[in-house]
Amino acid sequence: MKQVILASASPRRQSLLKLVVPDFSVYPADIDEQLPVGIQACDAAEHLAKQKAAAIAADYPDSIVIGCDTVVVIGDQILGKPTDPEDCRRMMHLLSGKTHQVYTGVALQQGDRRRSFTVCTDVRFYALSDGEIDRYIATGEPFDKAGGYGIQGLGALLIEEICGDYYNVVGLPISRLLRELADFSEWSGSV
Numbered sequence: 001m002k003q004v005i006l007a008s009a010s011p012r013r014q015s016l017l018k019l020v021v022p023d024f025s026v027y028p029a030d031i032d033e034q035l036p037v038g039i040q041a042c043d044a045a046e047h048l049a050k051q052k053a054a055a056i057a058a059d060y061p062d063s064i065v066i067g068c069d070t071v072v073v074i075g076d077q078i079l080g081k082p083t084d085p086e087d088c089r090r091m092m093h094l095l096s097g098k099t100h101q102v103y104t105g106v107a108l109q110q111g112d113r114r115r116s117f118t119v120c121t122d123v124r125f126y127a128l129s130d131g132e133i134d135r136y137i138a139t140g141e142p143f144d145k146a147g148g149y150g151i152q153g154l155g156a157l158l159i160e161e162i163c164g165d166y167y168n169v170v171g172l173p174i175s176r177l178l179r180e181l182a183d184f185s186e187w188s189g190s191v
C-alpha cells in the first residue's frame, strides 16, 4: 500500500487510525476553518476535511492523505471548539436534555484522486444542572473538543444514549474508514 498520511493534529485520531493502518505519517494541516456562507450543517465537516486533505496532498502527491473534521450540530447551529469557559457554558446549555448530531467528515486524496464521506451519530444528553456544567468545565476537558465535551472521558457521564458509531464521536469513524480506504487503495487491511 502507498504511504498513508494523517493530516490531523488530533492525538485521538492518531491512536484510532493505528487500528486501521499499521504505519502512517502525521502532517497536520493548518487551514482557515471558516465555513462558506450558507453551507448546510451536515456538509460542514466534510467540507473542512477535504480542505485539510488537499492542503497536504499538494506536497505529497504519491501518498494517500486522510483529512478529517468533526462538528457538533444542534438544530441549525454548528458547534466547533469552545473559545473560553463562557462559550463552553453556552454549548452545554444548548446540548442539555436534547439530542444532537455529531458529524465527522473524512476526505481521502492521492494526487488528483479524491473521495470523501460523512458519518453521523446521534447523541442524547441528560438534563444538566448549572453545578454539573460548572464542574465539568472546571476539569478542562471541553476545550479542545467540538461541542465542548469528550465522550471518551468525563463527558461520558453527561450522555444518556447514542445511536450510531461511537468512534465517529471521538473523531474518526474507523470501521467505515477501513472499508473506504481498502476500496480507494485496493488494499485489504485486517477487519
Ligand SMILES: Cc1cn([C@H]2C[C@H](O)[C@@H](COP(=O)(O)OP(=O)(O)OP(=O)(O)O)O2)c(=O)[nH]c1=O
Binding pocket: 007, 008, 009, 010, 012, 013, 028, 029, 068, 069, 070, 071, 072, 081, 102, 144, 145, 146, 147, 149, 150, 151, 152, 155, 169, 170, 171
Ligand atoms: C464530540 C467530541 C469531539 N472530540 C474531538 C475530536 C476532534 O479532535 C475535535 C474536533 O476538532 P477538529 O477540528 O475536527 O480536529 P482537531 O482540531 O482536533 O484536529 P485536526 O483539525 O488537526 O484534524 O473534537 C472528542 O475527542 N470527543 C468528543 O466526544
